[in-house]
Amino acid sequence: MMAHATHLQDFVNLLDSNKNVILNMTTDAAESLLLADDPRAVRNIEGQFALVVRKDQDVYMARSIGRPMRYFLAKQTNGPLLIVAERIDEIYTELKRRGLEEQFHPSYTRMVPAHYVVRLQLIGCPDPNPVYQRYFEPVRDRLPADLEVIGRAYIGALADVCQKWLMQIPPREPVGVLFSGGIDSGSVFLVLYHLMLQMGMQPQRLKAFTLSVRDDSGDAMLSADASQAQDFLNQLGLSLFLEVMEVPASAVDYREAIRVIEDYKPLDVEAAAMTLALCKEIRRQYPEWKYLADGDGGDENLKDYPIEENSELTIRSVLNNPLLYHEGWGVDKIKHSLTYSGGMSRGHVRSYAPARMLGFQPFSPYALPEVIEVSEGIPFIELTQWSHEKLYALKGEIVKRGVKAITGIDMPVYPKRRFQHGAVPLQLKSRIFPGNEHLYRRYFQSLYVR
Secondary structure (H helix, E strand, O other), X not given: OOOOOOEOOEEEEOOOHHHOEEOOOOHHHHHHHHOOOOHHHHHHOOEEOEEEEEXXXXXXXXXXXXXXXXXXXXXXXXXXXXXXXXXXXXXXXXHHHOOOHHHOOHHHOEXXXXXXXXEEEOEOOOOXXXXXEEOOOOOOOOOOOOHHHHHHHHHHHHHHHHHHHHHHOOOOOOEEEEOXXXXXXXXXXXXXXXXXXXXXXXXXXXXXXXXEEEOOOOXXXXXXXXXXXXXXXXXXXXXXXXXXXXXXXXXXXXXXXXXXXXXXXXXXXXXXXXXXXXXXXXHHHOOOOOEEEOOOOHHHHOOOXXXXXXXXXXXXXXXXXXXHHHHOOOOOOOOOEOOOEOHHHHHOHHHHHHHHHOOOEEEOHXXXXXXXXXXXXXXXXXXXXXXXXXXXXXXXXXXXXXXXXHHOOOOOOOOOOOHHHHOOOHHHHHHHOOOOHHHHHHXXXXXXXX
């Protein structure tokens, strides 16, 4: 017997358009591009965004990496209900409000993958399959194998989006950077500092916030990140901008981090717990602070992850698959998670969600398509000749040269270190984090046990 298709009766959009950071047009103009005949028109939107537009019985959705967006299709006696939201718990709350929570499970929610226009036909039975069309297709290997040229182009793109962001911020509002003195946060801080001077803004508005987790016994020894941050800024005569946020180990709560990011991957949970502790302390000390930038996305752009730690990866898979670290294996692959998307498209919540939960407007310039596009144009294979060591050394060389070219500043470069390793003493890390994905997964699932 043929299934009967019923038309949509309800469409609920819970997204807050004020959370978008669109740099070159209004929200209305951006939404109109979502309905264009060519999905690539969405690429004209600069910034980080999540957009949804309904046209007749079709709903169109698109987002950048910088902001998550989910949807859920529920059944009602008078037709289906589509809910679009930023978070899983927002969808669950709306279903409870309507008495439909029995249909819910977190794995039934769907994440809109970054860099696609997703079209969903609003018919109820059978459930429609979404149609995915790419709007962002960067050209690979378009830059010469010249680190000076690459660095200038890469940090030039970073400076361009940072300048547009600064121009949108009210002139008296302070600007913070989540700062470790590493390559990514260090370059974002120096570019913002340079731009504020260049644009005639008061650089005193700028702060570099660094986390230092101490033992609950009161040991006041600074974390590796805080020591590195001090050294970074001291070398440049900029130490007055540093503000070390010291918190006790008890302030780092992996369970709260799981609730906030709605995910269970260990590295993301650990990083999110650190970001949450840092943002909480900033909020405690600065109740009115709003604007925070970070360096999230720099590792993905320049493929700076230890391949040896992931049994699924080889250097050939990393260098041969475009946007692998940004999007995962792709929406057409069996490994792609419909619930979570893949790559940084999934993992960016580790930075975004904690900041948003504490009332900040986060900005991750390295995660914007304008900057990713330049990084994808780097001829990685030609520069590395399939060498792990050359690949890992590439990021520091490119960014240091680029910062010098754009700002005139000789940026210190330190070895790579993850946030959760640098902000907390090694002897405390195993006490704070079980490091067990199964435990994290069980805790997340327990949040929705009825």
